[in-house]
Amino acid sequence: MALRTLLTRKILANSPLGTLGFRGLQTFSLPDLPYDYGALEPAISGDIMQLHHQKHHQTYITNYNKALEQLDDAVAKGDAPAVVKLQSAIKFNGGGHVNHSIFWKNLAPVREGGGEPPKSSLGWAIDNHFGSLEVLIQKMNAEGAALQGSGWIWLGLDKELKRLVVETTANQDPLVTKGPNLVPLLGIDVWEHAYYLQYKNVRPDYLKNIWKVMNWKYASDVFDKECP
Amino acid sequence: MALRNLLIRKTLATPPLGILGFRSLKTFSLPDLPYDYGALEPAISGEIMQLHHQKHHQTYITNYNKALEQLDDAMSKGDASTIVKLQSAIKFNGGGHVNHSIFWKNLAPVREGGGEPPKGSLGWAIDNNFGSLEALIQEMNAEGAALQGSGWVWLGADKELKHLVVESTENQDPLVTKGPSLIPLLGIDVWEHAYYLQYKNVRPDYLKNIWKVMNWKYASDVYDKECPES
Numbered sequence: 352m353a354l355r356t357l358l359t360r361k362i363l364a365n366s367p368l369g370t371l372g373f374r375g376l377q378t379f380s381l382p383d384l385p386y387d388y389g390a391l392e393p394a395i396s397g398d399i400m401q402l403h404h405q406k407h408h409q410t411y412i413t414n415y416n417k418a419l420e421q422l423d424d425a426v427a428k429g430d431a432p433a434v435v436k437l438q439s440a441i442k443f444n445g446g447g448h449v450n451h452s453i454f455w456k457n458l459a460p461v462r463e464g465g466g467e468p469p470k471s472s473l474g475w476a477i478d479n480h481f482g483s484l485e486v487l488i489q490k491m492n493a494e495g496a497a498l499q500g501s502g503w504i505w506l507g508l509d510k511e512l513k514r515l516v517v518e519t520t521a522n523q524d525p526l527v528t529k530g531p532n533l534v535p536l537l538g539i540d541v542w543e544h545a546y547y548l549q550y551k552n553v554r555p556d557y558l559k560n561i562w563k564v565m566n567w568k569y570a571s572d573v574f575d576k577e578c579p
Numbered sequence: 580m581a582l583r584n585l586l587i588r589k590t591l592a593t594p595p596l597g598i599l600g601f602r603s604l605k606t607f608s609l610p611d612l613p614y615d616y617g618a619l620e621p622a623i624s625g626e627i628m629q630l631h632h633q634k635h636h637q638t639y640i641t642n643y644n645k646a647l648e649q650l651d652d653a654m655s656k657g658d659a660s661t662i663v664k665l666q667s668a669i670k671f672n673g674g675g676h677v678n679h680s681i682f683w684k685n686l687a688p689v690r691e692g693g694g695e696p697p698k699g700s701l702g703w704a705i706d707n708n709f710g711s712l713e714a715l716i717q718e719m720n721a722e723g724a725a726l727q728g729s730g731w732v733w734l735g736a737d738k739e740l741k742h743l744v745v746e747s748t749e750n751q752d753p754l755v756t757k758g759p760s761l762i763p764l765l766g767i768d769v770w771e772h773a774y775y776l777q778y779k780n781v782r783p784d785y786l787k788n789i790w791k792v793m794n795w796k797y798a799s800d801v802y803d804k805e806c807p808e809s
Contacts, residue, residue, distance in 0.1 A: 402780060439727070542771065543729075543770065544771050547771060
């Protein structure tokens with residue numbers, strides 16, 4: 352009986368229906384950066400990019416996978432307290448993975464368009480909502496500089512209300528925690544690890560310079576897809 | 580009339596009773612470190628100590644003073660919504676000042692006793708509450724490493740329940756936000772600025788090494804004062 356159950360589990364482990372209640376568990380791995388570590392200099396140093404990607408992001412993924420396995424086990428056993436207890440690790444590490452995956456795509460070397468202002472629909476939307484790109488940048492920089500502790504500053508799209516928003520989230524909370532209809536277009540990591548080796552305590556200088564490598568093409572693509 | 584009021588205000592500006600509703604405002608300045616910036620090496624680099632003191636702590640003080648002036652103004656105008664709005668800046672910057680002021684005293688160069696284990700009543704209390712000093716250190720290091728985002732890990736004394744606790748606080752929240760009877764004996768700053776230049780992402784190494792310069796004498800003094808043997 353045990354052998355038959357084991358066999359059944361292996362066969363059904365990857366089936367999308369999860370028939371008979373067996374779930375497949377998808378774990379995650381570190382996505383490659385679309386550019387070299389040094390390609391965003393001088394805005395963001397190669398040292399920072401390498402540590403940020405290979406150490407920080409990788410750690411979130413490692414710990415997220417560990418939490419997912421524990422969650423899988425607790426769900427299978429019906430262990431509700433364990434399931435609830437794991438939510439903190441899942442939100443923090445899963446959020447860290449989600450946020451950093453977006454972040455790498457938000458940045459691009461200058462010779463690949465990094466820093467080029469948004470055009471067409473996103474460009475118009477920015478002018479409509481904020482008055483100008485400069486005003487948007489100033490607002491994001493002010494909120495980013497004022498953020499207490501660790502977190503992110505976002506340019507988001509409210510899919511339902513069809514308008515752009517600037518929001519901050521604490522620690523590794525993804526933008527969706529601020530509103531279920533919010534889609535992240537651009538996120539700026541303002542954790543100290545994102546800038547300290549280069550900018551020390553002067554977060555405003557980091558914020559000023561990151562726009563030189565901002566990948567507005569990616570943001571535009573996401574915007575066009577969500578607001579055709 | 581205006582001149583007479585001005586004269587009265589200046590005269591009455593400082594008495595503790597605040598007669599007629601005039602308050603004085605005390606602002607703060609950066610306390611000196613009791614040791615040179617490089618004196619805690621190799622546990623904590625001189626570069627970190629200097630930035631941490633002259634930039635981070637100074638900025639909390641500057642912004643705390645600014646918030647206090649705005650608070651003073653709002654209070655004299657009876658502007659309740661501004662007073663409430665200022666609480667975030669006051670907690671964050673005031674907390675930053677309070678916490679870092681304790682932190683500098685929590686550390687000492689090795690040749691001035693940094694790293695020497697606690698004796699006397701605090702040493703016994705640690706053994707009673709945690710089993711051993713090693714167990715306490717392990718617990719604080721585990722909590723410090725696991726802290727999500729920015730914050731502090733504390734060894735505290737509960738004045739009322741008369742026992743020691745390990746607590747963490749987020750951002751610049753002082754220990755008292757975890758319980759009104761809690762007295763900070765030792766705090767370890769686990770914000771990335773406290774270790775990143777030297778330890779990079781490896782916060783556990785920073786936590787392992789900081790005990791080599793921990794000023795247990797200060798912690799003992801506070802403990803003896805707040806929890807005297809009866």
